[in-house]
Amino acid sequence: PPAPPSAVDVAVIGAGQSGLAAGYFLARAAREAERGRRPGPPSSFVLLDASPGPGGAWPHHWDSLRLFSPAEHSSLPGRRMPPSPGPDTPGADHVVAYLADYEQRYALPVRHGVRVTRVEHDADAPHPFTLHREDGPPVAARAVISATGSFTRPFLPAVAFGDGFRGEQLHSSAYRRPGPFAGRRVLVVGGGNSGAQIAADLLLAGVETTWATRRPPRFMPDDVDGRHLFQTASARVLGRSEARVGDLGDIVMLPPVRRARDEAGLHAVPMVSAFIPDGARWDPDAGAVHGWAASSRLAAEVRGAERALDAVVWCTGFRADLRHLRGLDLTHRSSGVPATRREVPTASVDVPGLHLLGYDDWCGAATATLVGVGVHARGAVDDVLAGLAAG
Numbered sequence: 001p002p003a004p005p006s007a008v009d010v011a012v013i014g015a016g017q018s019g020l021a022a023g024y025f026l027a028r029a030a031r032e033a034e035r036g037r038r039p040g041p042p043s044s045f046v047l048l049d050a051s052p053g054p055g056g057a058w059p060h061h062w063d064s065l066r067l068f069s070p071a072e073h074s075s076l077p078g079r080r081m082p083p084s085p086g087p088d089t090p091g092a093d094h095v096v097a098y099l100a101d102y103e104q105r106y107a108l109p110v111r112h113g114v115r116v117t118r119v120e121h122d123a124d125a126p127h128p129f130t131l132h133r134e135d136g137p138p139v140a141a142r143a144v145i146s147a148t149g150s151f152t153r154p155f156l157p158a159v160a161f162g163d164g165f166r167g168e169q170l171h172s173s174a175y176r177r178p179g180p181f182a183g184r185r186v187l188v189v190g191g192g193n194s195g196a197q198i199a200a201d202l203l204l205a206g207v208e209t210t211w212a213t214r215r216p217p218r219f220m221p222d223d224v225d226g227r228h229l230f231q232t233a234s235a236r237v238l239g240r241s242e243a244r245v246g247d248l249g250d251i252v253m254l255p256p257v258r259r260a261r262d263e264a265g266l267h268a269v270p271m272v273s274a275f276i277p278d279g280a281r282w283d284p285d286a287g288a289v290h291g292w293a294a295s296s297r298l299a300a301e302v303r304g305a306e307r308a309l310d311a312v313v314w315c316t317g318f319r320a321d322l323r324h325l326r327g328l329d330l331t332h333r334s335s336g337v338p339a340t341r342r343e344v345p346t347a348s349v350d351v352p353g354l355h356l357l358g359y360d361d362w363c364g365a366a367t368a369t370l371v372g373v374g375v376h377a378r379g380a381v382d383d384v385l386a387g388l389a390a391g
């Protein structure tokens with residue numbers, strides 16, 4: 001592949017679904033400028049992506065992962081996701097193929113295998129941004145859309161990987177399939193979708209599994225499917241409703257999760273109180289401060305008990321990977337995320353021409369979904385191009 005150009009108008013960092021959506025609108029604007037339908041010359045742009053191939057985080061998810069939504073509700077701007085084979089929602093492979101095709105179809109200038117380590121900003125320079133790369137010369141840019149996702153920054157609570165436990169420990173980002181856990185006793189930690197899906201995956205394969213959650217899990221009703229989630233998220237994006245998908249619960253009852261509940265006894269117990277070398281133990285009031293009632297039948301199963309364990313899978317989520325922006329000294333909100341503008345939720349309040357795309361609701365409602373990122377990608381690109389035109 002050709003090397004990245006040394007200078008561009010707009011550099012997009014990351015070419016997962018979010019970066020590609022930004023690329024789509026940049027390419028469209030450039031075409032419109034070429035045809036005289038937009039004032040000024042076309043803006044040059046490039047997408048720099050650390051991964052060796054297309055698909056962002058999707059090639060790295062576990063084998064049995066299924067999208068929450070059907071293909072027709074999982075599309076990026078411009079091109080529908082083709083239907084997936086079988087009755088279930090699409091798997092991760094289907095998304096990878098879709099994103100690879102999307103990249104090619106719109107001839108997006110993606111440079112794979114290019115990791116940006118550090119972004120510098122000098123407001124007085126003609127190209128205010130300098131993107132330092134792991135290997136190779138830097139790329140200068142007039143504006144930057146950062147779309148690096150969260151997958152590369154797994155979050156682990158302080159207790160994880162402590163030396164109290166001698167068995168194997170891994171984060172959900174490293175879990176692929178139940179096979180390696182056959183015949184072992186596994187603790188899955190985490191009350192979100194990853195925790196529920198990985199616990200289900202292990203249980204359905206006959207692995208002895210304990211699922212521990214800090215609070216009692218909030219299951220969505222069985223009949224809330226991807227279509228419903230899509231409608232709720234869309235209504236919010238379009239400003240028609242304040243309801244959040246999260247108000248419906250945390251865990252989508254996808255068919256394997258339902259099956260594990262109905263046929264393999266999937267249920268949660270309170271989080272362990274401490275790890276011991278060969279397992280974990282629960283205090284007699286484990287979980288009480290986090291909403292596990294004194295009378296909880298499920299909590300009673302482990303309270304005051306010890307369980308032998310061979311492995312722990314931490315399904316404790318991710319944080320936005322913004323390490324390349326550390327040197328910019330961005331203002332952070334109390335929640336720890338960079339502050340962005342109210343009217344353009346991707347735009348940094350500190351650095352003109354810097355946008356943050358696709359990470360989580362703090363930079364745009366439903367932005368961390370295939371179907372939700374488009375509207376914010378368009379907003380970011382419009383704002384960037386307006387800034388460039390204004391000089």
Ligand code: FAD
Nearest residue numbers: 014016017018050051056057067068116148149358369370
């Ligand atoms: P990513 O897909 O993580 O892509 C970021 C890209 O940036 C990567 O290619 C990475 O290599 C690159 N990168 C990172 N750092 C740098 C750097 N410094 N320099 C250069 N490149 C860099 N979403 C849905 O829409 N529907 C679902 O059903 C759904 N289910 C999910 C289930 C699970 C279990 C999980 C964990 C997520 C799910 N998601 C779903 C969310 C979705 O996977 C993520 O939100 C999505 O991958 C984010 O896309 P992204 O493009 O922002 O980031």
